Amino acid sequence: MTDDRGAADLVPAVEETAESIASMEIRGAATIAGAAAEALAEQAREIDVDDPARFRATMRAAARRLHETRPTAVSLPNALRYVLQRMEGEDVEALRRRVVRASARFTRRLEEARGRLGEVGANRLQDGDVVMTHCHSTDALACIEAALNQGKSLSAIVKETRPRRQGHITAEALRELDVPVTLIVDSAARRYLDETDHVLVGADSIAADGSVINKIGTSGLAVNARERGVPIMTAAQTIKLHPETLTGHTVEIETRDEDEVIDPETRAGIGDIAVENPAFDVTPPRYMDAIVTESGQFPPESIVTLMRELFGDGAETPWAEP
Numbered sequence: 001m002t003d004d005r006g007a008a009d010l011v012p013a014v015e016e017t018a019e020s021i022a023s024m025e026i027r028g029a030a031t032i033a034g035a036a037a038e039a040l041a042e043q044a045r046e047i048d049v050d051d052p053a054r055f056r057a058t059m060r061a062a063a064r065r066l067h068e069t070r071p072t073a074v075s076l077p078n079a080l081r082y083v084l085q086r087m088e089g090e091d092v093e094a095l096r097r098r099v100v101r102a103s104a105r106f107t108r109r110l111e112e113a114r115g116r117l118g119e120v121g122a123n124r125l126q127d128g129d130v131v132m133t134h135c136h137s138t139d140a141l142a143c144i145e146a147a148l149n150q151g152k153s154l155s156a157i158v159k160e161t162r163p164r165r166q167g168h169i170t171a172e173a174l175r176e177l178d179v180p181v182t183l184i185v186d187s188a189a190r191r192y193l194d195e196t197d198h199v200l201v202g203a204d205s206i207a208a209d210g211s212v213i214n215k216i217g218t219s220g221l222a223v224n225a226r227e228r229g230v231p232i233m234t235a236a237q238t239i240k241l242h243p244e245t246l247t248g249h250t251v252e253i254e255t256r257d258e259d260e261v262i263d264p265e266t267r268a269g270i271g272d273i274a275v276e277n278p279a280f281d282v283t284p285p286r287y288m289d290a291i292v293t294e295s296g297q298f299p300p301e302s303i304v305t306l307m308r309e310l311f312g313d314g315a316e317t318p319w320a321e322p
């Protein structure tokens, strides 16, 4: 039995989810993780095989297909790990049940974690605060929502977040919560920090040294916030903790298509230029005041303790070929 055979047995839901993650139709670290866990459950439900070894091989192949879509948000491999580590049983029906159950538990935990971290993050916000956001993060929005539920009144300065302008999604979500929103271009951030009480960002991965890997532009924002004396926090549930960094691995930064930055026609009109489009950057721990998780808030430098508790000394890759 080879894992190539597993790949041939992939159900359409896996391919569709993988394509949607790669094209960013499904995006945001936690949302990607939930979609991947659900795709594994679909694979388990729909696959028609009798041989437990073949069932396992197809599940590993499905996880590999989902894993190869985007490299930076560790919530994706953490979701695959969570589900596959629970794939136990002697026969196909038992394996199927375990995968479906693990997937459901994972998505439930995502929701619960978001709710809990929202309350922790909300306690850092004061009534009347102006909050500056970058990109679109469901974990960051949970903090604002919880603060509103505590009766605090907030307003927001929302960075556009070029090139894909996820700031528009944040602006819409905040308006739905009745939060007054001012949208600014990214390069106006330093100027508007003078009117900001707290900067609030999400994360795609957190490294063992407390570095925050988030949407490109976060590190510059953090440095400017420090220079202006404005506190900055990262809202990131623990599935954003990157276990491989415990053993010294660095986090791969995704490079996306150049067409996201400039359309080919305009580019041709300019002449022969290079264009680069890194999707994320790394904010060193000294520029971040707190990382807010469902297990409480941490100074970035001490996040390693929580990582060891949750992952031991490293990370398994249960989707690898045996």
Ligand SMILES: O=P(O)(O)OC[C@H]1O[C@H](OP(=O)(O)O)[C@H](O)[C@@H]1O
Pocket: 027, 028, 029, 030, 031, 134, 135, 136, 137, 138, 139, 140, 166, 201, 202, 203, 204, 214, 215, 279
């Ligand atoms: O999990 P939640 O908090 O929703 O999002 C976390 C992060 O995921 C997003 O990445 P992208 O837009 O998928 O590249 C942003 O960088 C955001 O801060």
